[in-house]
Amino acid sequence: MFTFNKLRQAYDNSKVIPFNDASRFVIMSDMHRGDNSFSDEFAPNQNIFLHAVNYYYENGFELIENGDGDELWEHSKFEYIYYAHQDVFSVYQKFHEKQRLHIIYGNHNAQLKYPDVVEKTFDTAHDPYTDQRVEFMPGLEVHEGIRLRYEDFGKDIFIVHGHQGDTMNDTLWRFSHFMMRFVWKYLHIIGFRNPASPAKSIVKRHRIERKYRRWIERTDQVMVVGHTHRPKFSQPEELAYFNAGSAVRPRVITAIEIVGGTISLVEWRIWPNIKGLLQVNRRVLDGPVAVSKYMYSQR
Template sequence: MFSSKKRLNKAYKESPIVEFDDSSKFVLFSDCHRGDNSFADDFANNRNIYFHALKHYYAEGFTYCELGDGDELWENLTFKSIFEAHKNVFLLLKAFHQNKRLHLLYGNHDMVYKDQKYVEKHLSTYFEPITGKDEELFKNLTYHEGLVLKHKKTQQRLFLTHGHQADWWNYTFWKWSRFMVRVLWKPLNVMGIADPTSPAKNYKELIKVERRIKKWIINNSNLITIVGHTHRPRFPEPGDIAFFNDGSCVHPRSITGIEIENGEISLIKWQIATTDDGTLKIVRVLLEGPQKLIDYKTD
């Protein structure tokens, strides 16, 4: 049985490389857990915030990287029900894809996307009631386990992955976890009872996962590594272990993510704020950074 070290090594070695420079702009979100808009759909509460943020990044020329668990395919049987619940989001993601500004990674909750045949069958097209026929959605889309961003000038590398490689149960036995969620935890989740096997809901498991990833980073020359999975945002200072976490899109009333722009990295949050005249608006809040990527370079 593979260790977390071997699983992370494999994901890193098999990751496609995307070159970038200081003019490149990336936004990283993960753990959207898009569902079917039922009471168990954790994404539904923040979908307007997420959609507004994504429209901003599309207009500003950002490339969108989703670090796993974008779709909740443990609680939901099919992608179709998720697509119909959040069609506006997927059509916006389609626009990113058509502009070659979309990179999607799979996590434990959407591990089925590891199968290219599954992706081609379910995500290539969708039925459009207006035209009465199938329309193109994600043509020639491939999900990866990891992604490496490589700076053209400095050769600095950033490793992007979901992070479930450091979570033995949710990586190796994800099918069993999926079964348990569908038959047991989804009904209980509606009543407010959390799944104890999830590191996002279990603090002890969260610490173990983070410790394993940090150890791997140290053994790889403090390689900048950006993950999700635990839902806990992380933004280290230069000189510390280069372990970043973009958080999630299912925080209560907010979403968190990471921006890379002008050769710098930032941790951001989008939330609903109240203005002086009593109206509500969605705003971007800078939580950490911007910090120069080169400041984390060790070799």
């Protein structure tokens, strides 16, 4: 019941964005961008991610970052992350300028639930070349959840990170934050796994996914989450549970695309071509399936 109430609160507080069959959205989750040190799990995939977001920008997508974009548990200052991944943030700036960037906070950047922290973090950034603060993404809003409202049906796709109701990553997030910054940040470099993370524990991951499914059963709601890092695509005859996965698997990132009234699970991966040259390719893992097929039973 606790998880249900937390998800209900997130649903009620979500930003509502209308969409139709001409709309294009990509949902990406759990980048965990760091400072390009050994603990930065995103760094090996930065070029894959950069190619993917450039593709989405050039092809008219709106980008929804579904939580844990920046690893603010490990790093006390966003500037360290900004310096390490300026190429990525330059593309984010372009999305923001076109009003096509939507940010949801997760447990690893839960500080962004506070508007004053968002303003301080994103309005300006330090330019290391000029040693001046420059305009970055002024006016950016960060949300707990987003509801994409399908205009043809008047029904929603609920997008939320998914840590709601996960005790160590929600109620006790400040304690987990402390442990990550001063303990697990160093231990996971040498192979230890954080027991509080559903991405590192199969038992915890399955327990959280059961809670998602109970929410969907009770609300008859299409739901897209992250948090567990496990990509998931459901068929119309199943519970409408989707997971965008993460950007920290070795040499591959996954995403959910909503295009032309359909939904798909895709991956971006480094593959060798016929000449043995490495290149980044996009591949559809599942779908596309018409979004309407998941909404016929919604009340």
